[in-house]
Amino acid sequence: MIQNQKKFKNKCQLQLSNPFSTNFVFKFYFYxxxxxxxxxxxxxxxxxxxxxxxxxxxxxxxxxxxxxxxxxxxxxxxxxxxxxxxxxxxxxxxxxxxxxxxxxxxxxxxxxxxxxxxxxxxxxxxxxxxxxxxxxxxxxxxxxxxxxxxxxxxxxxxxxxxxxxxxxxxxxxxxxxxxxxxxxxxxxxxxxxxxxxxxxxxxxxxxxxxxxxxxxxxxxxxxxxxxxxxxxxxxxxxxxxxxxxxxxxxxxxxxxxxxxxxxxxxxxxxxxxxxxxxxxxxxxLGEHYLGLGPSAHSFNGQERRWNVSNNNKYTAAITNGNLSFDKEQLTERDKANEYIMIGLRTKWGLNLGILAEKYFTPISKIEKYLLVLEKKGLIVIENNIVYLTQQGKLLGDEVSAELFI
Ligand code: SF4
Known part of the structure; x- marks a missing residue:
């Protein structure tokens, strides 16, 4: 384990010429x-x-x-x-x-x-x-x-x-x-x-x-x-x-x-x-959205809610001045897992800095799984950001599931 940690840190410290540096990701994120x-x-x-x-x-x-x-x-x-x-x-x-x-x-x-x-x-x-x-x-x-x-x-x-x-x-x-x-x-x-x-x-x-x-x-x-x-x-x-x-x-x-x-x-x-x-x-990138119409989902950073998936029920409720939706409160764990899944799907990757700072998930929690996935050739880690390899893209959901908290 200690050896693995060392290897991981060394790898993370590499300054490779990736244009999507942490700064770029943060800038893009808040844009x-x-x-x-x-x-x-x-x-x-x-x-x-x-x-x-x-x-x-x-x-x-x-x-x-x-x-x-x-x-x-x-x-x-x-x-x-x-x-x-x-x-x-x-x-x-x-x-x-x-x-x-x-x-x-x-x-x-x-x-x-x-x-x-x-x-x-x-x-x-x-x-x-x-x-x-x-x-x-x-x-x-x-x-x-x-x-x-x-x-x-x-x-x-x-x-x-x-x-x-x-x-x-x-x-x-x-x-x-x-x-x-x-x-x-x-x-x-x-x-x-x-x-x-x-x-x-x-x-x-x-x-x-x-x-x-x-x-x-x-x-x-x-x-x-x-x-x-x-x-x-x-x-x-x-x-x-x-x-x-x-x-x-x-x-x-x-x-x-x-x-x-x-x-x-x-x-x-x-x-x-x-x-x-x-x-x-x-x-x-985890930003907020309002979903309108039957079955539409909304997310305001704290809760996710979704409208009833039935046109008649939707129309009847709204006509009576009511909204018809279910909702769930997202835990910190839900938010971290969502970021892992979505981050890996994009070219901006899973930023381990954001995962730690914004989603309270230090690298130590997923480090051993990252090493296994890296060994299998499914991910690469550059500048503290995890990217799917070409082979990893074929198994995107499985790779995310391996890293879920
Ligand atoms: S059934 Fe409607 S929503 Fe679904 S793919 Fe066809 S056109 Fe699009």
Whole structure:
């Protein structure tokens, strides 16, 4: 143990040329402020893999929008005096809202918050929902970032996953957005879709790069029990990709995006020219956020709370002037574990100085586990910051779990 401690300290004292020094991390850490997330819980149809909260019964949309604007007023004090830096419309499918409905929401936000310091307003859109007029309308409302749910450019894969659009619509959507003047466009892609080879995934990545977007989020297909895929899996109705297949596609992802000039700044997130997703980065760096709409989560540094995941219950409660949520008080241990998990996922890494000072967890508590992980080649420690190696990124959750307090 003594030997190990020595080795660890020596390693930590190395001054390697990492641009993300402790100072940089601290500066970055305090630069970001609070965010507002609005969950729009409607979709035209259910994708076979999705276990987010949404409903395909669109008749409740008008009442929901009214309730959402009321919730904005009811929660105006949740973030105290923190300035709002980011706003994120997620879902569900926010692009299912009309421009008029979005206008009402912005009006409520403006009435209840000072938005003068907002830097980023993102809306998730599906390619089949938006046209040039809609995109221009978004710009006029101040939306400056789009996150387009493309998932694949292969019509076979889109059909298999029950997406509501075709590849040609996805490409047109990106081009229309560029024509409308958006210069911060993110697209979502899914890998690990069962296939005889990696050809479709390679083509998806080539198409994504050719579109010259600024940001790509790529997620591995996961099979959740309550989804159509989950039910097919339980009944052995189909064969899903193996771990090796998924790992190979992750490597193809890293190789292709790196060759295309993209920086991986979080396990699933890549950008060019430091066009980080500010809202999500804020979350990853432990900053505070208010979540509005059914199932949305909020965090103010002390407690985490989450709204009821039911559109009717949500709307009924708010209409009666009540908020319907559950909450948990975060212990120091919860906060430290969360920082370990999230820190490791990002390029800023798990800063052992922050872990000790902000989360009251001295290095001695995790030192022996760090050494084991380092020996296995899953992490490296530079300048007192722990980073996942390429191999470690494949096992991110397991590595975090090893270090949990
Ligand atoms: S993936 Fe998006 S569009 Fe599909 S069901 Fe889920 S929330 Fe709706």
């Amino acid at each position: 970001f402020m609070a965010g507002i997330y609005l969950h729009i819980p409607f979709c035209k149809q259910a994708c076979h893999y999705c276990d987010f909260h949404f409903s395909t019964k669109l008749q409740g949309k008008a009442d929901f929008v009214k309730a959402l604007t009321q919730e904005i007023t009811l929660t105006q004090n949740y973030l105290g005096n923190e300035s709002i830096k980011t706003i994120y419309f997620g879902g569900g499918t926010p692009s299912i809202l009309s421009l008029g409905e979005l206008e009402n929401i912005f009006e409520a936000l403006n009435e209840n918050y000072s938005l003068s310091e907002v830097q980023e307003i993102t809306i998730e859109v599906n390619p089949d929902d938006v046209d040039a007029e809609m995109l221009i309308g978004y710009k006029k409302l101040g939306i400056n970032r789009l996150s387009i749910g493309i998932q694949s450019f292969d019509d076979g894969h889109l059909k298999f996953t029950n997406r509501n659009h075709q590849s040609s619509q996805a490409i047109k959507c990106v081009k229309d957005a560029q024509d409308a003047g958006f210069d911060n466009i993110s697209i979502d892609l899914i890998y690990g879709i069962p296939s005889p080879s990696h050809a479709v995934w390679e083509k998806d990545l080539a198409t994504a790069l050719a579109l010259e977007v600024q940001h790509i989020s790529a997620y591995c297909l996961t099979i959740e029990p309550q989804t159509v895929f989950g039910k097919w899996k339980a009944k052995n109705k189909m064969t899903f990709a193996t771990d090796d297949f998924e790992a190979a596609q992750f490597e193809i992802l890293l190789e292709n995006l790196s060759a295309g000039g993209f920086e991986q700044y979080e396990i699933s997130n890549f950008c060019i020219n430091e066009k980080y997703a500010l809202h999500n980065t804020n979350y990853w």
